[in-house]
Structure formats: structure tokens, C-alpha cells
Amino acid sequence: MIVYNKNKPRDWENKLILKYLDEFNEIYKKRPIKNNHGGMSFPHMFGLYFFLKKIKPSFVVESGIFKGQSTWLIENTLPNAKILSLDPNLNFRQYISKSQNVEYSSSDFVDQNFSEVPNNSLVFFDDHQNFYERLLCAYSFGFKHIVADDNYPSLQGDTYSFKKIYSGSGLNDKRTGIKKLIKALLLLTLNNIKKKLNKNLINTIQKYELSIQDIIKTKNHFQNIEKLIEIYFEFPPIFKKKFTRWGDNWDEVNYPTPKPLLSDEQKEQYSDAYKDSGNYTWMCYLKLIE
Numbered sequence: 001m002i003v004y005n006k007n008k009p010r011d012w013e014n015k016l017i018l019k020y021l022d023e024f025n026e027i028y029k030k031r032p033i034k035n036n037h038g039g040m041s042f043p044h045m046f047g048l049y050f051f052l053k054k055i056k057p058s059f060v061v062e063s064g065i066f067k068g069q070s071t072w073l074i075e076n077t078l079p080n081a082k083i084l085s086l087d088p089n090l091n092f093r094q095y096i097s098k099s100q101n102v103e104y105s106s107s108d109f110v111d112q113n114f115s116e117v118p119n120n121s122l123v124f125f126d127d128h129q130n131f132y133e134r135l136l137c138a139y140s141f142g143f144k145h146i147v148a149d150d151n152y153p154s155l156q157g158d159t160y161s162f163k164k165i166y167s168g169s170g171l172n173d174k175r176t177g178i179k180k181l182i183k184a185l186l187l188l189t190l191n192n193i194k195k196k197l198n199k200n201l202i203n204t205i206q207k208y209e210l211s212i213q214d215i216i217k218t219k220n221h222f223q224n225i226e227k228l229i230e231i232y233f234e235f236p237p238i239f240k241k242k243f244t245r246w247g248d249n250w251d252e253v254n255y256p257t258p259k260p261l262l263s264d265e266q267k268e269q270y271s272d273a274y275k276d277s278g279n280y281t282w283m284c285y286l287k288l289i290e
């Protein structure tokens, strides 16, 4: 497999991306959530910062808030942008914006009112949902700029990502097991009881929770979306380690990766970036056709 790449903008070369690193290094030190395990860390926060600086959207939708680190980053990078922050569970938030520009909602992306979307709007998906469906919905709602965080390679990860779509690998959610089964049964039982007690209750259980989000192996999904893509760009890792986060060799056969921005000689100077370098998951940007 190779890194898919389409119409990379000229000013997105590594040496030009690096011009933003020192200023971001200082911003990162001011992040509100120091322990964001399970959420964004240096490599992808830098990627998102870079994309926001380049695109300068006036409206940003963030799907997947968790503790609120990305909300803080978007708000700080674009103080005048309107931000719609979505997560079915708003209780994880530790950083809650007080800005009038930020609106929170626990309803899903597909259930929002996007009848009027400014042309330069950007949607940032960090919600572990099916990216094939997300991309088609985003396009039909009028979004042209998309950033996706969970761009897992074909053999890894719990999400049907762009890289999986491109490789035709489908998705085999391997998290099934006795613990998952018990959790799924409990969720379904509880949902049933709640609905018996309250006939008006609408409680959507996520496929993700039940580990039933498998996708067949097919190249068709990529063929269907390729014609919508004007630009596809994978943000490079800052540092590339010898082993992946899954413990195997970080080689180009299983883990095609853009050339890293820095080499190990610079790990002292950018120690936060180096410490978080294992959290890289091939964040990507797509510009869809008009």
C-alpha cells in the first residue's frame, strides 16, 4: 500500500508545515487538559491547528468532544469562528467554553440543521464513526472541508476510516468478547426496560457500543467517493518511531505514512511532541468538489 495523496497544496510541504511548529509548541503548553488519555494529543492537535490556520473557516463543526481539548484548540486558533460541538455524552467535558461562539449539542451530526452552511465551513470528525457515511452526509449537507482524526490503517483500529476505505479492507471489529457481550446485553436490557417505563423515550444505542459496526471488504466505497475528492492530504507524523502503538514494526507495507517532520535528533527540543508521537493515527484533510 502507498499513501494516497491527491492535489497536495504547494505550501503544505514538510518544511513549510514546520514554520508553524514553534508557535504551536507554546500554545500546547497552555492546553487546559494535561492528561487527555483517549483524546487528542500533540501530533493531531498540531495537525488540526495547521489545517485551521490554512483554511480559516468561519464555521467549524466538531464531532467528538470528550474532555474538550479540541474545542479549546479550535476556539483559541479561530477566536471569531462559530463552533458547533457535538457529543452524545457531554458529561465527559472538563473544558466547557463560555464563549457565545460555541454551541454544544448531544444530537448526532446527521440530526443537526445544516440548511445554511457557509462555503468555507469545516467539519472535524473525531467520533469513531463510519467515515464513509460521515463523508457522504457532510458532502450532501454542503461541507467541503473535512478533517478526520481516526484515520486507522487497514489492519488496525475500531473505525471504518479513510485508509480502510482506500485499501478496501472493510472493518472487522475485533473487540468482541465476553466483557463486550455482557456490556451489550446490559445496554439492550436497560434500554428495553426504560422504553417499557417511558413510551416516549427515544434512546439510540450506538453500533460502536455493541461492536456491530463491521463492514464488508470492498473497493466500491473508494470508487464511489473518489470522484468527490479534490484534495486528500495526510498530515505527517512529527516523529516516526520504530514500532507502532500496536507494538509491531512501523513499516511502509502495513502502515504507509508520510515522511515525518522531524528526526530523533530533535526530540529534546520538541519533547512534548516526542512523548506523544505514538498517538499518531494518520489524521487527514479532504477538500471535496464544489
Ligand SMILES: C[S@@+](CC[C@H](N)C(=O)[O-])C[C@H]1O[C@@H](n2cnc3c(N)ncnc32)[C@H](O)[C@@H]1O
Binding pocket: 036, 038, 039, 040, 063, 064, 065, 066, 067, 068, 069, 070, 071, 086, 087, 088, 089, 092, 108, 109, 126, 127, 128, 129, 206
Ligand atoms: C476520541 S474522543 C474525542 C476526543 C476529543 N476531540 C479531544 O480533543 O480530546 C471520541 C468522542 O466521540 C464521542 N462520540 C461517540 N459517538 C459519537 C457520535 N455519534 N457523535 C459525536 N461524538 C461521538 C465519544 O463520546 C467521545 O467523547
